[in-house]
Amino acid sequence: MFVIDTFLHRLKRGRETMAYPKGPAPALPDRHGGSLRVDGAKCVEGCDACVAVCAPQAIVRPGAGGIALDLGRCIFCAECVQACPAGAITQTGDHRMAARRREDLVLGAPGQEEVRLAAALDDKLRRLFGRSLRLRQVSAGGSGAEEADLNVLGTIGWDLGRFGIQFVASPRHADGLVITGPASRNMELALRKTWEAVPEPKIVIAVGAEAISGGVFAGHPQVHAGAASVVPVDLFIPGWPPHPLTILDGLLRLLGRLEEDRRDRDPQGHGALGQERPVN
Amino acid sequence: MSTLNATEFALLDNVAGLDWAEVPECTGPELVRRTAAELARGGRLCAWFGVPEPAGTRIVAVLAFDADNTLAVARSVPLNVGYPALTLEHAGAHLFERELWEQHAIRPEGHPWLKPVRRTDEAGTAPSMGEFFRVEGREVHEVAVGPVHAGIIEPGHFRFQCAGEEVLHLEIALGYQHRGIEEALTGGPHPLTASQMEVVAGDVSIAHATAHAMLVEALAGSEPPLRAQWLRAVALELERLANHTGDLGALANDVAFLPTSAACGKIRGDFLNLTALVCGNRFGRGLVRPGGCRHDLEPARIAQLGDRLKSAMAEAERASAWLWDAATVRARFEDVGTVHAAQAAELGLVGPAARACGLVRDVRYTHPAGWHRLAQMPVAVWPGGDVFARARVRWLEVQRSGEFLGEQLSAGPEGPVREKLPGLLPDRLAVALVEGWRGEVCHVALTDSAGRFRRYKIVDPSFHNWTGLALALRGQAISDFPVCNKSFNLSYCGFDL
Structure with a gap:
């Protein structure tokens, strides 16, 4: 292969980076379903159909007809959506679900039917990180899938670098950590040391159900209940694992680089089969 | 498989079951002898693990005979102390025997490098602490990498013994990703079991879930x-x-x-x-x-x-x-x-x-x-x-x-x-x-007698292959580690379970 061939191939491929966030967000796969909406007011008295089918025990009904679905523990299997006789739990098709506070991921109470999406960092941190954010990734019991979809953000389709966000090799060069996995006890020391090595001010982002709550390993004596058990967390990105779009949305939201409520998506949320614009 | 003695091993097809009582039983040393003989004849060690019982721990050996499309199983009587290490004759058993020792305190006597596989005993202790194989000499230096690596990748510890650029020996210490998956399966299947199988190694979800x-x-x-x-x-x-x-x-x-x-x-x-x-x-x-x-x-x-x-x-x-x-x-x-x-x-x-x-x-x-x-x-x-x-x-x-x-x-x-x-x-x-x-x-x-899991053993391909990577590095320049590592691309959590 000659150098000229490389250029020709490259020219032929053209620009492959998605238009988002300037253009519309690519649609999630039709069977993905996106985030959840939990309308506690619709719950039937004494019904616990959703609780019974929820394998990760992400749903509780704390008396008096209330319901609390923890999106930070959810594996998005949608068994509850199918089981609910009242249609109280629905899929929104929305990829956006990152939150700043852990309690904002608990859905079902009046006014908290959907995730309260993450607010941007304060002005001081935005000035520091808004146009240049260096992150160190630590997998602490991560399955490899969360890590893979973080890597995907660096590929040509997503091109995380265009936002000034970059993953770096040393915590000393980083502004914060991205943590995956439930925080296995065998990684606790390394995680703590890595966090301590990041200069102040610093932020921590927990990616995926395991990192937020322990996920499907919650309660195992070999793991903690997520990253926040070891270090303070500033952003929670739910998913099992989160779609790259969900992660990107969370990062941009944190940096205040998304206009609030820009719902430039189709009103159905997710396209029907065949209408999606898949991205890698 | 005319040479395989069916009284020493029970034969079965892939995805088949048999009564526990039908699995041939022998002493620990005899199981090692029989297994070594079959491995020498072209068998392959798929699994070697312990089943705890009140009287001691039984070793179960699962072998594959690829040319004959057959699997073979045998077990030992309950053991309490030790047995002569299979590793002495078949190096491929070395991690299995270290794991058996770590999990059940059954000592493979004569094992040349007996140390924990995942160090699951002391909470809060880094798995890589302890002794590493060392090469001595004036030009020899040691390079320690990990557990946290430079890229977006799972954690593990690599210890290189180098003379200049050349790697003389690489020891790989894992265990950081241990989430207790096998332990949690006892008494199962539980409601979460199928989901946990999909994250034994998160990029091999279909294969593990299918198995x-x-x-x-x-x-x-x-x-x-x-x-x-x-x-x-x-x-x-x-x-x-x-x-x-x-x-x-x-x-x-x-x-x-x-x-x-x-x-x-x-x-x-x-x-x-x-x-x-x-x-x-x-x-x-x-x-x-x-x-x-x-x-x-x-x-x-x-x-x-x-x-x-x-x-x-x-x-x-x-x-x-x-x-x-x-x-x-x-x-x-x-x-x-x-x-x-x-x-x-x-x-x-x-x-x-x-x-x-x-x-x-x-x-x-x-x-x-x-x-x-x-x-x-x-x-x-x-x-x-x-x-x-x-x-x-x-x-x-x-x-x-x-x-x-x-x-x-x-x-x-x-x-x-x-x-x-x-x-x-x-x-x-x-x-x-x-x-x-x-x-x-x-x-x-x-x-068990109620139809619940009494013991569940998972062997991820990475468990077999990490030693292959260590061997591939012998005599290589240390700067070739990344490309060698990528050419194997093994799972950390699949090994650590």
């Missing part, structure tokens, strides 16, 4: 609908396509060949999105369950899958052609990280790492179960055992998986994709092997 599902089905004495078996086979190849393509890109990246690296990063995503088209999840989570599959493919979806597969394959073809055309790439791949066929056989390597040494080891072919009994594909083998061979095998497998899917997508049998599963039979042992993209995924389960 688990087939194992449970075998223990229940049932078989899932044929359409579910077909769909699992389709998903397994989609998983292989995504990961092999990603690996080719990563290998290109490690030798600074950016055109293929950039293109494969994207094409890998295209393949992941095909899995997402099947079940909504890019990694296939939520698709395979004991009893069948949770989703079906309607004709429109199959058509779209076929179209998108065709264009992704065409792109993969182009991107890999650049790689194979480039002399600079060949120069960096050839004769780097070589593992010889004899070493691979002795260590019991599996998957592409073994096939790149010329060994015909592919469960889909040698121990077909499920849909692979009805539809097969050629085994991709390449001699050489170097980085080039491991890359080449991946590319051959990408092509063959693509062809397989092209044929199979329209060949799905009619019928349901899921059936209700009866309860598990009591006091049964079953073995399920699945050829995941990294190699042989082995699940073994034993039920």
Whole structure:
């Protein structure tokens, strides 16, 4: 292969980076379903159909007809959506679900039917990180899938670098950590040391159900209940694992680089089969 | 298998079960002798683990005879102290025996390097603490890497003994990712078990979930609908396509060949999105369950899958052609990280790492179960055992998986994709092997008198292959570690469970 061939191939491929966030967000796969909406007011008295089918025990009904679905523990299997006789739990098709506070991921109470999406960092941190954010990734019991979809953000389709966000090799060069996995006890020391090595001010982002709550390993004596058990967390990105779009949305939201409520998506949320614009 | 003594080992097919009482029993030393004899005759060690009982710990040996499409099982009487190490005769047993010692305090006497595998005993202690093999000498220095690595990758510790640039010895210490998956399976299956199987190694969800599902089905004495078996086979190849393509890109990246690296990063995503088209999840989570599959493919979806597969394959073809055309790439791949066929056989390597040494080891072919009994594909083998061979095998497998899917997508049998599963039979042992993209995924389960899991053993292909990487580094420049590592691309959490 000659150098000229490389250029020709490259020219032929053209620009492959998605238009988002300037253009519309690519649609999630039709069977993905996106985030959840939990309308506690619709719950039937004494019904616990959703609780019974929820394998990760992400749903509780704390008396008096209330319901609390923890999106930070959810594996998005949608068994509850199918089981609910009242249609109280629905899929929104929305990829956006990152939150700043852990309690904002608990859905079902009046006014908290959907995730309260993450607010941007304060002005001081935005000035520091808004146009240049260096992150160190630590997998602490991560399955490899969360890590893979973080890597995907660096590929040509997503091109995380265009936002000034970059993953770096040393915590000393980083502004914060991205943590995956439930925080296995065998990684606790390394995680703590890595966090301590990041200069102040610093932020921590927990990616995926395991990192937020322990996920499907919650309660195992070999793991903690997520990253926040070891270090303070500033952003929670739910998913099992989160779609790259969900992660990107969370990062941009944190940096205040998304206009609030820009719902430039189709009103159905997710396209029907065949209408999606898949991205890698 | 005329030479195999059926009174010493019980023979069984892949995804078959037998009564625990039917598994031949002998003393510890005798089990070692029998196992060593069969391994010397061409058998392969799939699993070697302990089953705790009040009177002591029984060792269970699971062997595969690839040429005869047969598995073999035997067990020891309950042991309390030690037994002569199998590792002394068969190096491939060394991690199994360390694990047995760590989990059950059964000492393999004479084991040359007896230390913990995951160090699960002391909470808060880093697994890599302790003694490492050291090379002494004036020019010798030691390089310690990890557990936290430079990229977005799982944690593990590598300890190199180097003379200048040359690596004399590499010791790999893992365990950081231990999440207690096997421990939690005792008394199962639990409501979360099927989900946990999908994250044993999160990029091998389909293979592990399929092995688990087939194992449970075998223990229940049932078989899932044929359409579910077909769909699992389709998903397994989609998983292989995504990961092999990603690996080719990563290998290109490690030798600074950016055109293929950039293109494969994207094409890998295209393949992941095909899995997402099947079940909504890019990694296939939520698709395979004991009893069948949770989703079906309607004709429109199959058509779209076929179209998108065709264009992704065409792109993969182009991107890999650049790689194979480039002399600079060949120069960096050839004769780097070589593992010889004899070493691979002795260590019991599996998957592409073994096939790149010329060994015909592919469960889909040698121990077909499920849909692979009805539809097969050629085994991709390449001699050489170097980085080039491991890359080449991946590319051959990408092509063959693509062809397989092209044929199979329209060949799905009619019928349901899921059936209700009866309860598990009591006091049964079953073995399920699945050829995941990294190699042989082995699940073994034993039920108690109530039909619950009494012991569940998972052997991820990485458990066999990490030692292969350590060996591949011998005599290499330490700067070649990344490309050697990528050519194996092993799982940390699959090893650590």
